[in-house]
Amino acid sequence: MYAYDTYDHAMVNARVAEFRDQVDRRMKGELTEEEFRPLRLMNGLYLQLHAYMLRVAIPYGTLSANQMRKLAHIARKYDKGYGHFTTRQNIQYNWPKLSETPNILQELADVEMHAIQTSGNCIRNVTTDQFAGAAADEVADPRPYAELIRQWSTFHPEFSFLPRKFKIAITGAAEDRAAVKWHDIGLVLKHNDAGEVGFEVLAGGGMGRTPVIAKSMRDFLPISDMLSYLEAMLRVYNEQGRRDNKYKARIKILVDAMGIEEYTRQVNAEWEKIRHVPIDVPDEEVARIKAFFAPPPLAVSADDVAEVTELANANFIFKAWLSNNTGAHKVPGHAHVTISLKPHGGIPGDASDEQMDLVADLADAYSQSEIRVSHEQNLILPHVAKKDLPALWAKLDAAGLGTPNAGLLTDIIACPGLDYCSLANTRSIPIAQTITERFDDLKRLMDIGPLKIKISGCINSCGHHHAGHIGILGVDRRGDENYQLLLGGSGAEDASKAAILGPGFDEHGIVDAVEKVVAVYLGEREDDETFLNAYRRLGPDVFKEAVYGTD
Amino acid sequence: MVLINLTGIQPTGYTLLADDALPKEGENVAVSVERLLGENSAFFNTAGSVGAIVATGTAFNDLDTIADKLAFAVIEFPAFGDGRGFSLAVRLRKDFGFKGEIRATGPVIPDQALFLLRAGFDTVEVAAERQQAFEAALSRFPGFYQSDFGGQTSIAHTRHTIEGHRKAS
Numbered sequence: 001m002y003a004y005d006t007y008d009h010a011m012v013n014a015r016v017a018e019f020r021d022q023v024d025r026r027m028k029g030e031l032t033e034e035e036f037r038p039l040r041l042m043n044g045l046y047l048q049l050h051a052y053m054l055r056v057a058i059p060y061g062t063l064s065a066n067q068m069r070k071l072a073h074i075a076r077k078y079d080k081g082y083g084h085f086t087t088r089q090n091i092q093y094n095w096p097k098l099s100e101t102p103n104i105l106q107e108l109a110d111v112e113m114h115a116i117q118t119s120g121n122c123i124r125n126v127t128t129d130q131f132a133g134a135a136a137d138e139v140a141d142p143r144p145y146a147e148l149i150r151q152w153s154t155f156h157p158e159f160s161f162l163p164r165k166f167k168i169a170i171t172g173a174a175e176d177r178a179a180v181k182w183h184d185i186g187l188v189l190k191h192n193d194a195g196e197v198g199f200e201v202l203a204g205g206g207m208g209r210t211p212v213i214a215k216s217m218r219d220f221l222p223i224s225d226m227l228s229y230l231e232a233m234l235r236v237y238n239e240q241g242r243r244d245n246k247y248k249a250r251i252k253i254l255v256d257a258m259g260i261e262e263y264t265r266q267v268n269a270e271w272e273k274i275r276h277v278p279i280d281v282p283d284e285e286v287a288r289i290k291a292f293f294a295p296p297p298l299a300v301s302a303d304d305v306a307e308v309t310e311l312a313n314a315n316f317i318f319k320a321w322l323s324n325n326t327g328a329h330k331v332p333g334h335a336h337v338t339i340s341l342k343p344h345g346g347i348p349g350d351a352s353d354e355q356m357d358l359v360a361d362l363a364d365a366y367s368q369s370e371i372r373v374s375h376e377q378n379l380i381l382p383h384v385a386k387k388d389l390p391a392l393w394a395k396l397d398a399a400g401l402g403t404p405n406a407g408l409l410t411d412i413i414a415c416p417g418l419d420y421c422s423l424a425n426t427r428s429i430p431i432a433q434t435i436t437e438r439f440d441d442l443k444r445l446m447d448i449g450p451l452k453i454k455i456s457g458c459i460n461s462c463g464h465h466h467a468g469h470i471g472i473l474g475v476d477r478r479g480d481e482n483y484q485l486l487l488g489g490s491g492a493e494d495a496s497k498a499a500i501l502g503p504g505f506d507e508h509g510i511v512d513a514v515e516k517v518v519a520v521y522l523g524e525r526e527d528d529e530t531f532l533n534a535y536r537r538l539g540p541d542v543f544k545e546a547v548y549g550t551d
Numbered sequence: 552m553v554l555i556n557l558t559g560i561q562p563t564g565y566t567l568l569a570d571d572a573l574p575k576e577g578e579n580v581a582v583s584v585e586r587l588l589g590e591n592s593a594f595f596n597t598a599g600s601v602g603a604i605v606a607t608g609t610a611f612n613d614l615d616t617i618a619d620k621l622a623f624a625v626i627e628f629p630a631f632g633d634g635r636g637f638s639l640a641v642r643l644r645k646d647f648g649f650k651g652e653i654r655a656t657g658p659v660i661p662d663q664a665l666f667l668l669r670a671g672f673d674t675v676e677v678a679a680e681r682q683q684a685f686e687a688a689l690s691r692f693p694g695f696y697q698s699d700f701g702g703q704t705s706i707a708h709t710r711h712t713i714e715g716h717r718k719a720s
Binding site: 005155274 | 610611631633634635637638641645646660662663666669670687688691692693694695696697698699700705706707708710711718719
């Protein structure tokens, strides 16, 4: 993991001092709320329906056990004993007091964390594959490049007041677990014909009210050119992105309006002018950052472990957890483990202070003190020896963290919705809770197989409904909460936009409709066809008939 | 209004020239980019020094033909969040090698002081009651991750100098 040096510490400490002064001026009445708003938004502090909400950055979803303990401590001391892990690999606290937020930021700074650029029209937390550095299918570890981008984009003199927020995602594996095609910029690590590592560069993706899948603009960009190329991309966007209408201000609208060819031409022209200016860091700096992400010292061992097989044969729930929540590691004899934050009937992404403390302890005991947050709102122990899986599972299960549903229908992404958010039209959390209760049958879930449900409580799409195999969008219909059903989306390498199936439902009707859609799939699927593949083959009509009748 | 001097440059005193007015001999004047694009050399020869009033919506290409005739530029922020002003300053310094004063006007906020300096601005016009907050903001951060037009080298580069290496460890 990256560790701060004196420069990084000085930076976050200066930020805390600045914010303390701003809060102080606000509390004394020297700043009005109107004047304070842009300042607090630069520190991830939102004013929500019932209280302030503080969004803390977890850069590219990577945490140490000690950092997780600090998050637990903050939940306990300054909040109501829980935190909410988000689709941007961050954590949100829903009940901080304004007067205490500077102390929270200081506590975070003490463990090399911050809330810088977690809101506002700037470059936000760079996101990546939650299995980075662990997954067997990885071309290269994306985290050193994510850290380089984090530093380059922090307090950027030119790109801190963009037309709109800006999200960059990187993946280092062919299987895209970071939804890079749904980001303003997507970077895909790859080898060129000469065997060098670089990026495919995509631009102009995004969700919101105008969902757009990013387009490829450069097949191969050498790593040494990454920052200068990003600088050219951001400059063209900063200058020409629309500022007259916030709903048309994202780069996806600019790229669509000028065409990806013209955008690429302008970016390339600008890049030719700046690529030799020292924007890109010296080689020694890249090497310094890379060294922090050297593979951990894991001893190669056999993939077949007798006690794991025995327990799996004896215990169906452990067997299901093994199959759904663990995955192939680079180092034989190891696995990465997904800790589901989606207990059936629970709130997707929420974790209590005790649970966070436990995960920290388990990371120390079993996973090189490392933890990840996934954009699907789960936690990951990236480096677990297979022989430790039975003991780890028993401890997780006892704490309500053993739900064996990773990747299954009940592993639902949901935004906070009207329970918290001032932008929401409808609640999201109760829909997720009702669906997971309706499908609370592990054998049935395993039979249904991989199925991603994503729920947003308004068109801003924080719940990624456009990318759901089944997407649910809450809308306000003359004062009533109404839920639209969308099918066929994907956030993976085969990204696609989900399409609305038909008229919306009330909160009970939407759950029935999901059940009918699943029934159609089970009846129509061929062999081991997944839900998404079956939908793509069948088209919407057969689902429409089942959900809305034939009249 | 007071003028905050970010870089220690000698600020230009000037007259904002009315739309149809002509500069007096030797007078320092500021004129919109649109008008300057239509002015001939007589205009520039008459005036003492000529500055451009640059709206943030100005395309940087439009500065191409006039940049080398300008003594100073005034970039007008219509709102503090209109970040095009930062790119315009960067373009002036970077693309046109502009060495003259770049001034920011409009509702910029004290917390942008260092952003302005680092993007290439020399001066900023602010309401008098904000002067103190602006000046306080200027000394807030010891360093940044980007090399900038205020003359600071990026942390990424200074880390690997002998002095920087000693400081980091």
